[in-house]
Amino acid sequence: MSSLAVVGTGLVGASVGLAARGAGIDVVLRDASPEHARRAADLGAGRPPAPDEPPADLVVLAVPPERVAGVLRDAQRAGLGRTYTDVASVKAAVAGEALRLGCDLATYVGGHPMAGRERSGPGAARGDLFVGRPWVLTRGDAGDEHVRRVRALVTACGAVPVEAGAEEHDEAVALVSHVPQVVSSLLAGRLVDAPAAAVALAGQGLRDTTRVAGSDPALWTAILAANARPVRAVLEALRADLDRLLGALGHDDDGVRDALARGVEGRARIPGKHGGTPTTYAAVPVVLRDRPGELARVFLEAALAGVNVEDIAMEHSPGQPVGLVELLVRPEAAGRLADALAAHGWVVHR
Amino acid sequence: MSSLAVVGTGLVGASVGLAARGAGIDVVLRDASPEHARRAADLGAGRPPAPDEPPADLVVLAVPPERVAGVLRDAQRAGLGRTYTDVASVKAAVAGEALRLGCDLATYVGGHPMAGRERSGPGAARGDLFVGRPWVLTRGDAGDEHVRRVRALVTACGAVPVEAGAEEHDEAVALVSHVPQVVSSLLAGRLVDAPAAAVALAGQGLRDTTRVAGSDPALWTAILAANARPVRAVLEALRADLDRLLGALGHDDDGVRDALARGVEGRARIPGKHGGTPTTYAAVPVVLRDRPGELARVFLEAALAGVNVEDIAMEHSPGQPVGLVELLVRPEAAGRLADALAAHGWVVHR
16 A cells, blocks of 8 residues: 545644655645645645546545445545545444445545544644554445455554444444543533632543543534444443432442442443553652643653653642642562652652 | 540541641641551651640541531540541531531531542541642631631642632532542442443543542442432433433434533633633643653653643553653643643654
C-alpha cells in the first residue's frame, strides 16, 4: 500500500494523512470544502488530486458516520481507489447503509481508530494521534487483499489492528465509549440549575466524571443515533443498577456496598498505561509553587535520580497558587525519588 | 486558638495535625487505637496526651460520620476542649444525632474540609491536604466565639472557610461529590461482566468517568447512608434525565442533542484551576519517549522559555512506550512554547 486517498480532511482524516506522509506514503486529499483540503495540505497531510489522478491503493473515508455509505458509493463509482475503509465510530449501521445503497462490499473494510481529541478540525490534526491506540477492523465481506491494505495503513499510523465483527464492535464501543459519554453529559447537566455556591465546592471527582461532557453535541448525536440499539442495551442495564441502588439507599447498606464494590472490581479490569494488566504505581506527592520552572526542576531531579515518571496527577487548588503534583513511579523507585526530592528542598509526603 | 486535640488519627485527622503543627499550634492526638495515634505522632502530627492534659481550645473529631455524635458526647463529658468540630462529609445527620444523644450543641460547629485522597490512613496524611480547598462550616447553634476558633483552624490549614446551613451543605455535596461517586461506581460496575476484548478498547473517556470508582466501599456506604435523602433527590432527577434520553435515543435527535448540550452547559459552570471562572488554556501537545528525563527536559524548556505550565494531561498509549503530553498554558504563551520546543527537536503539534 503506497498511495492513499483521504476523503474528508477533518481531525481524523488530516491526522491519517499526516501519519501516512510520515511513513512515506503518497496522500491525496479530498474534501467537499476545497478550503479544508487546502488547509490539511498546508499542514503536510497530503496533496490535492491531479487532474488525471489514478486510483489510490486505499481510500479512507473520514466523514461522519451518517455520510459514509453515500460517500462510499460515490467514491466507488468514481473509481477513487482499489480498497475502501472508513473511520466511523459505529460499524454495523454503516455497513447496513452501504449494502442498502448498493456499494461494493467486497472492497470495503470497516474501520474505527479508537483515538480522539476534544478539539476538532484539521488544525487539531496530529500525525501520532493513533500511536499505540487500538484500530478496529470489521472486514465484513471484504477479501484478504483488501484487509491487508487497511492493516498496512493501521500499522503505518502506529496503531494496533484489532479485528472484530461489526456488531461485536458496536457493543464494545457502546460500553466503553458511548455510554460513558452519555453518563458524563447527564451528570454535568445536573449542574445547570444548581446554586453557584454548590458548584463552587466541586472537587476532582466531579471534574473527572464530567470531563468528557464538553464533547461536541452534534457529533455525538450522530454517533448515538447510529449506535442506538447497543447503547440502549447498556443504558437500560445501567438504569436497572441505578434502580437497585435507589432501592437500597437508606435501607440496605449491604446492597449499597455491593454496588460500590462492583465498581471497584470493574475499574480494576481497565488496562494499565501500556495495555495489559493494570499497573499499581506508587505515588510520590510533591508540593509545588505555581511558577515557571518548578515542574522542570522536579522532573530534572527525577531524571538525575534515574527514576522514570510513569504518569503524573496534578491536583487543582482553587484559591491558592500552590499545587500538589503526584509523581507516579514504579513502587521500587518511590523511595529513591522521595529521598532525592526531599534532599533538594521539596516538601514530599510519604 | 493555640491548642488543638485531634480525635481520630486517620488520613484527615493526621493531616489536620500536621497542618496545625506547621502553624505552630500545639496538637494532642487521640485515637481508639494507640498505635494509630503513635504513628501519627511519629509523622509529626502531634503528641500523645499528658496524664493531666488540660482542655484544648479546639477539639477536632476526625472520625467516620456515623461515629461523630457518640464521640462528641464522650469528648464533651470528658471536657476535652472548649470548642468541638468534626470533618464528616455529611452535616445534618451528624447534628441530628448529636442532638438526640444530648450533646452540647452550643459548643459544636459542624465542619467539612472538602479535600481527600484515594489513599487513607495516617501514612497518607499531608499537611497541605486542605490548602486552597473549601472547608464548609455549619454553625448550627454554636456561638461566635466557637465559630471563630474553628475558622482559625481552617485558616491555619490554608483552607477557604465557607459557611452554610447543614441541609444546604448536604444537598451541595450530594450533587458535586456523592452522586458523581455513585455514578462512577455504577458505570464501572458494567465492566465486570464485559468481554475482555471490549474493555481492551477503553480510552480516556472511560478512564476519566470511572476514576473515582476505586474509592473505599465501606467509607462511601457510610457517607451515602448518612446523606441518603439529598443523594436520592439528585439520583432520581438523574434517572428522570436518563429516562428522557432513553425515550429520545434512536427516535428524536433533537432530544438527544439537547441532553448533550446541557452537559456542555453544566460542565462550563465548574470553576477553573484557581477558583473563579473556568479558564481556557491552550494545549501544546508534545510527543515524548517514555524514558527518564524526557519530562524533565520538556519542562526545562518551558521554564527557559518563561512559560508557566498551568496543567498537563498525559495520554495513555497502550501498546507503545510513547506518550503524548499536552502542556496547558495561557493562550498567549502557547506559540512561544511551541516554538521553543520545536527548536529543540521535539515533535509539537499546533
